Amino acid sequence: MENKTLHKHMIDEGVTEETIDVLIDEELGTLAKIKNATDELLKNCKLKAGQIVSIRSAIKNVEQSSKGGSTKEENLKEQAAEAKRGTLQSHSKKRKQEEQPKDEVEKQQTSEKRAKVASNSIQTPPLHQPSSVFGEPIHDHAHDVATFGDEIFVTNKRSGCVNVINRSGEKLRSFELKETEIGDFHAFGIAISNTGLLYITDNNHKIIIEKDDKSEDPPSAGNRRNTEVFVCDTDGRVRQRIGKEVLKKPTGIALTRNDEIVVVDYEQCCICIFGIDGKFKRKVGSQGRGYGQFRRPYFVAINSKDEWIVGDSGNRRLQIFDGSGTFLRSVPVQHLVRGVVVDSADNIFISVIDDKPREKEYYKHAIMMYNANEVLYGEISADNLKRSCKDEDLDLIRPRGMCITKDSSGEDILIVTNDSEIGIGLRKYKLTPSITQ
Template sequence: MLKFKWFQKPFRPRDIAISSDNTYYSLDNNNNQVVVNDENEHVIRYFGKKELKDPLDIGISPVDGTVYVTDMGGHCVRVYTRYGKYLRSFGSQGKGQGQFDLPWGVAISSTGMVFVADNLNMRIQVFDADDQYLCSFDCQSGDGKMRCPRGIAIDDQYVYVTTDTSSSLLKFESSGKFVCRIDSDSDGLDCPTGIALTDDVPCRVVVADTNNHCIKVFVQ
């Protein structure tokens, strides 16, 4: 169990990502920073305290190990090297292209494209590896209606999204075309948040079902 007595406030992890070399990157919400440790719980470094205001989600690029953190307090996505050097941020508060209203989940594709769940704007925004806006998708009808997206996970073909107010698990093509709703009303998801994919083919979709206090696994 990780405990850090030298931090100003108790360690309060909000999200975690694991790099290709099996290093753990945890978001410490109480101290507004990223904590990096190995699988034996040894702390390697921590960073982001100078920039982060209220971090929500973290993703690591499979291309070069770049670390992306959604910062609710800064209305942006902050970008760091794997060693914790601050590179840049992109986004601002608003409803326009490249702007955010409560940026939540973030995921990076095998080609370096960055997908961000823009929660209160009820859409997913897509950026290239240079942080340039490419497109967004915000299905607003039928089973694919996207209301307050939170968690996001991607594979080489599809984007998987958990939504808050409609409490559903949605699947889209990377272009934004709605494919299907994976869960059903009888599954009883209640405020699903974090989401991850297994390496199976087809993959299993693992969801943190927050208000039901459990993890649920869906097979496509």
């Protein structure tokens, strides 16, 4: 430390760098030179009397710390030179900062702030933001959305088809899943495996009667049929059908990290678990208001802990289960819960609506966010919609399934399906925080 103190003291006293070189190379070379330093040498450096006293005092400290022998002497010399380089770099950096124009400094600070915000993206999105239209209005009662690679897959319940769009919202193709022997297929929930297999729930549990059906024993309009989960590739070629003997009215679906298929059954008020081979394993839950029971459940999402987060709409809450189906905790929500999705930080996004909105002066059709500890962060979308608003003026009318992805510009976004004949099928919200946040 003494050599650094010496060098700093010289700089503070106004000694030039050339003089410092002389003192380091000539005066600190050996102990003998240190002990025999003379006023003549210092005067040759054209120093003032006060500077000479200060330097002699610093040299004396160096001398006392150098009694350990020649090895310590060499170390002192090397450390002194290193201290000199460090001080020069520090002064050079300071001079550059002083010389840098003010607008350049502000630009650098803004850039650093943007980088910090970008690194924390999708964790603290702007609140109360209006959504924007995502893509063309090509979706007929869009119910759920999922991504694979650069493609986005949207289920359309009424048409029974799946629309495939790119990250700009432009349509690439579509395919239908029609099963004429059992009636139209109502594509509802969708999940996609890492290998690109689509798992799509069929929500139509009623037989469709054709007007020209003249069979002797036509099915009655109220008859119900068993529904299934259809597994297909990204072009719609069916590879597997799951749950025909078990499911009644499946809605949401998710894939766990343990290669299990978690299916929400709206009619049975339960969760049905299947192996990746399609074999039924067990049911979790029943109808009711207690913990582990459901009323009108819709969607399910899986977090990084492989926990199931289920939207229990009729009970106005989220219910969370571990990977074995054991109830863990409940999160109250003041509205009917529709879609559920989690991001990479386990933040939870839910789409909600008010029941009987026309009886209220203000009502919500909104997107809400809870952090990884299930604490409410706030409402992402605009809220407090007035009853006097016309449907076509509303941002969201009937939000359902959602997914988190990136748009064509690389920005993190939340895509929300809008199940309505009036509104645009898909809306999007920004998940990158604003600079002012």
